Amino acid sequence: MPEGEYRGMNLTILDVDHENVAYFGHCADHDFHLQKCTSCGLLRYPPGTACPWCQNREFEWTAVEGKGTVHSYGEVHQAIQPQFREKAPYMILIVDLDTQKGQPTEHEALRVAGNLATPDGDLAPPELVRQVGIGSRMRMVFADVGEGLSLPMWTLDEDAEQPENPWRYPQEYNGV
Amino acid sequence: MTPDVDATAPKFLRDKYAIIGVGETTYTRGSNLTTRALGTWAVKNAMEDAGIPASEVDGMMSYSNNDSTPSPMIAGDLGIRLNFYMDVYGGGSSSEALIGLAIGAIEAGMCNTVVVFRSMNGYSQVRIGGTGARARAPVGGDAVHTAPYGWFSAGQNFSPSFMRHMYDYGTTPEQVAMVKVIHSEHASNNPKAYYKQRLTVDDVLNSRMIVKPLHLLDCCVETDNATAVIVTRAERAYDYRNTPARILAVAGRVCKPRIDMHFQHGPISTVAGYYIKDIIWPNAGVGPEDIDLTGAYDAFTFTSMLQLEDYGFCKKGEGGDYVSSGIMRLGNERPNNTSGGHLCEGYTHGMNMIIENVRQLRGEVDDYCPVDDQDRKQHTFDYSGGACRQVPDANISMNLGWAMPGTGSSMVMRKG
Numbered sequence: 187m188p189e190g191e192y193r194g195m196n197l198t199i200l201d202v203d204h205e206n207v208a209y210f211g212h213c214a215d216h217d218f219h220l221q222k223c224t225s226c227g228l229l230r231y232p233p234g235t236a237c238p239w240c241q242n243r244e245f246e247w248t249a250v251e252g253k254g255t256v257h258s259y260g261e262v263h264q265a266i267q268p269q270f271r272e273k274a275p276y277m278i279l280i281v282d283l284d285t286q287k288g289q290p291t292e293h294e295a296l297r298v299a300g301n302l303a304t305p306d307g308d309l310a311p312p313e314l315v316r317q318v319g320i321g322s323r324m325r326m327v328f329a330d331v332g333e334g335l336s337l338p339m340w341t342l343d344e345d346a347e348q349p350e351n352p353w354r355y356p357q358e359y360n361g362v
Numbered sequence: 363m364t365p366d367v368d369a370t371a372p373k374f375l376r377d378k379y380a381i382i383g384v385g386e387t388t389y390t391r392g393s394n395l396t397t398r399a400l401g402t403w404a405v406k407n408a409m410e411d412a413g414i415p416a417s418e419v420d421g422m423m424s425y426s427n428n429d430s431t432p433s434p435m436i437a438g439d440l441g442i443r444l445n446f447y448m449d450v451y452g453g454g455s456s457s458e459a460l461i462g463l464a465i466g467a468i469e470a471g472m473c474n475t476v477v478v479f480r481s482m483n484g485y486s487q488v489r490i491g492g493t494g495a496r497a498r499a500p501v502g503g504d505a506v507h508t509a510p511y512g513w514f515s516a517g518q519n520f521s522p523s524f525m526r527h528m529y530d531y532g533t534t535p536e537q538v539a540m541v542k543v544i545h546s547e548h549a550s551n552n553p554k555a556y557y558k559q560r561l562t563v564d565d566v567l568n569s570r571m572i573v574k575p576l577h578l579l580d581c582c583v584e585t586d587n588a589t590a591v592i593v594t595r596a597e598r599a600y601d602y603r604n605t606p607a608r609i610l611a612v613a614g615r616v617c618k619p620r621i622d623m624h625f626q627h628g629p630i631s632t633v634a635g636y637y638i639k640d641i642i643w644p645n646a647g648v649g650p651e652d653i654d655l656t657g658a659y660d661a662f663t664f665t666s667m668l669q670l671e672d673y674g675f676c677k678k679g680e681g682g683d684y685v686s687s688g689i690m691r692l693g694n695e696r697p698n699n700t701s702g703g704h705l706c707e708g709y710t711h712g713m714n715m716i717i718e719n720v721r722q723l724r725g726e727v728d729d730y731c732p733v734d735d736q737d738r739k740q741h742t743f744d745y746s747g748g749a750c751r752q753v754p755d756a757n758i759s760m761n762l763g764w765a766m767p768g769t770g771s772s773m774v775m776r777k778g
Contacts, residue, residue, distance in 0.1 A: 192510050196500040203503055210506065232507050232623050258529070258630060260521025261574035262512055267497045270512040278513045280522045280625050293628030301511050320529050337510055353529050359571040 188214075190332020194269040197331055205233035208247055213336040216328050218252045220296065221245040229286050231296045239290055250296075252326025253343060254281040256318065256352065257297055263359055273309040275362050277302035279340045281324050303327055303339035310341075312362050318342065319352030373645055379465045380599035380606035380778055382475075383412025383592035384717040389556045389708030391485040393586035398431040401481035402439045404588035408477060409440075412592050413603030419592070420445040421467055421476030425456035425711070428488035430481050446473035452615070454659055454765035455634070456480075457712040458773040459614025464593040474594065480713045481588035490584045490709055491515055504622060516661060516766065517581055521573045523767050524664040527631035528575060530679065533667075535575060537682035539566035541663035541698075542579050542705050544691050549702025551692070551729045551751035556583050557706045560747060566663075580663040582704035589713035591720065599778065606778035607720040610758070611646035613638045614771040621768035633665075634770035635672035635762060642760075643674075646774035650674045653774070654756050655722055656696060657715030659764040660703040669762040669770070670698070692745040692753065700727070700751050712763040716773070719759035723777040727752045 188199040188210055199206045205221070209232075212219035220229045225242035229250060236243045260278040265271045283296040302310040302318055307329035310318075323346035328336040342348070385407025387393070387400050395403075401424070409416065419442050422433035426449070433447040446467050450456065457480070464476035484490040492515035501509040508514055527533050543563055549555035561579065569578040599606035616638045619627045643649050650673065658666040667681035675696070676684040684690075690698035701707045701718040708714060721727045729751040731741050741752040757777045764770040 193512075194498070195510060197506050197510060198500065198502040199506060200503065206503060206506065231626065232504070238619070257625070257628075258522035258526035260513070260518055260525065262518060263571040263573065265512055266492050266515055266518075267512055273512075276512055278511050278518065278522065280630070294626060295628070297623070297625040297630075299507065299511060299513065299623070299625075320526070331510070335506075337506075355525065355528070355535075355574045357535055357567065357571075357574075359574070 188332060188334035190335050192329070192331045192337070194267065197335060199335065205235060207334070209233040210335045212247065213328055213338055214330065214334050216336065218250050218326055218338065219247040220250045222248040228290060229296060231298055250283065250285050252338070254283040254298070254324055256320050256322045256324060257282045257295070258320060261315065261355065261362070275312060275315055275360065276309045277315055277318060279324065281340055298338060300338045300340045303329065303341050305341050307339050314342070315362050319354035321349040322352040323348055375465060375469070376610055376645060376647060377608050378596050379593060379609045380596045381591050381609065381720050381775070382594055382599045382602045382604065382606050383408040383414060384590070384720045385411050386589045386714065386717060387587050389554060389585045389587045391556070391585055393483055393486060396431065397429050397481040397483060397588070398435055398439070400586070400588035401431050401436040401479050404481065404590040405436055405440060405477050405479050408590040408592050411604065414475070414592065416440055416442045419475050419477055421464060421473035422447045423449070423460045423464055423476060423478045424480060425450045425452045425460060426482070427451055427453045428490065429483055436479065446476070454661065454711045455615055455763060455769045455771045457716055458612050458761055458763045458771035461591070461593055461609070461773060462612035462614045465609070465612070468595060476593045477590055478593065479588060479590035480711050482711070483586040484709050485584040485586050491517070507623070517573050517576050520662065520664070520766065521576060522625065523631050524575050527664070527668065530629065530631065531682065533682035535567055536563050537686040538580065538663045538667060539563045540686040541660060541666050542566050545660060545699050545703050545705045547745070547747070548692055548697070548700045548751055549706035550747040551745060551749055552701050552707060553728065553730060555702040555707040556585055557702070576662055582661050582709050583706065585708035587708050587710055589710045589717060591713070591716055604726070605724045607723045607775045608778045610648065610774040610776055611642050612773045613641045615769055616641065616771065617769045618767065624768040631668060633668045633672050633764065633767045635669045635764070635772065638770055638772045639673050642772045642774060648758060648774060652758055653696060653760045655700060655719065655753050655759050656698045656762060657703070657719050657759065658698050658762040659712055659715065660699055660705045663705070665764060666698060669764055673762055692751055697753055700753060715763070716761050719761060719775060722753050722756040723759055723775060725752065725756065
């Protein structure tokens with residue numbers, strides 16, 4: 187059973203939860219995969235038990251490039267979980283994957299959540315938080331939690347062309 | 363997605379049911395009471411308000427996703443023999459949904475009169491904001507996609523939706539802060555409100571940042587309280603003490619295409635009200651222009667704004683203009699949350715906004731105005747603070763109940 191301790195939280199995926207076991211298992215291999223419907227061919231996120239577009243229950247785990255653009259974010263200044271407090275402010279990013287963006291309809295995308303992280307998967311320091319906003323180009327990294335369990339995270343894509351001024355909330359707070 | 367289903371069927375129920383009684387406890391932080399004692403207190407107050415004896419109540423429903431006491435315990439304490447009860451899981455999208463289910467239970471012949479209550483120690487027991495024991499709970503299964511990112515309280519969950527609205531439409535922090543400003547003005551005329559102080563836009567923007575774009579004062583208060591409403595058939599409703607509030611239409615637990623990770627289906631600032639509007643307006647037989655006052659769920663300043671937009675009170679993207687225009691202020695065209703709502707009066711998962719609208723439709727809102735020798739309010743319509751909060755000629759109200767972008771409920775009532 188994939189489990190681990192992460193920032194004071196006990197994380198557990200039950201063996202019977204096959205979709206999540208496989209999803210986080212691929213993450214543990216640092217090899218991002220999503221379910222691809224064997225009928226209509228669409229990828230889906232988060233893991234689920236059927237295709238939301240054609241109801242087919244069959245799927246294949248498919249490698250997906252972990253690159254995309256920040257669609258929106260939240261920036262936590264008053265952390266709730268005790269072990270996040272020393273890391274505040276931290277960012278929660280919703281990233282549009284390049285893969286399948288705008289499909290099957292204009293406003294849909296595979297929007298994969300994760301924190302803004304350093305390249306080694308740790309929560310980003312304030313000087314990095316300041317640089318990221320809507321439009322920033324990101325690449326996926328992983329935070330290893332336990333055997334068969336790693337969490338997708340996002341870091342700035344060093345190889346990509348970044349927007350000059352990614353959109354950020356207009357009011358600064360504590361210098362961020 | 364499968365094609366949308368037309369849910370605008372039961373027009374034969376329009377105007378056939380009513381709320382005949384409302385009741386609540388005080389709104390406190392530290393009740394020193396069980397949710398059982400609080401629930402009993404609120405239901406007793408609602409029965410007294412209606413003037414209905416316990417022997418004429420035979421249905422009870424409640425909901426909870428934190429602390430509560432089941433209906434049969436409250437009923438037993440009050441000597442109410444139930445022909446029907448149901449306690450369901452859920453938060454702020456439940457209030458109107460359960461009123462709709464109560465109508466269904468009565469229509470099915472299962473009972474005659476239903477109390478819907480919500481009892482919670484949202485401050486002293488299970489903190490609504492997610493602090494305390496909830497922040498240390500183990501995380502399993504689908505929650506591993508969210509909680510390990512420090513992303514699990516309501517404010518944290520909703521923040522990307524709010525942020526994207528600002529990006530897409532140019533909505534400003536100053537505009538949204540006006541929701542709190544106006545609700546605080548309303549609360550200053552409400553003796554029950556936990557926070558009665560009037561605030562300014564600067565007060566909101568200078569309060570500490572919780573999670574961008576939410577300052578402390580963009581977030582609702584956490585309180586301990588119970589609330590209750592009593593639903594019965596319209597033809598029975600006039601047998602009781604107060605003018606009934608007639609229910610024109612109700613929609614409940616309407617979802618976006620996904621309720622988990624609803625961000626997959628943009629625009630992500632669209633809330634469930636976008637789908638509810640196609641049910642509630644045809645069923646009620648009225649439209650936004652007919653509504654005299656609204657109760658738009660204000661867990662956060664932003665939530666009121668997003669709902670008002672998606673139900674059609676203004677165009678999508680113009681919510682910032684709507685909430686900062688003053689239209690929602692007492693004395694103006696369409697006041698919102700005249701009790702002060704969750705931001706100021708107390709947090710009840712939406713119930714207090716229904717109670718407020720029932721009293722508004724009666725013309726009997728419980729403000730600081732004097733009463734005559736028959737104990738009826740003599741409203742002054744002076745909204746300056748410590749005074750009146752009655753909406754003149756309140757004939758049709760709407761509750762826009764909501765917990766999160768992915769699901770919502772709604773109700774339109776008229777003066778009986």
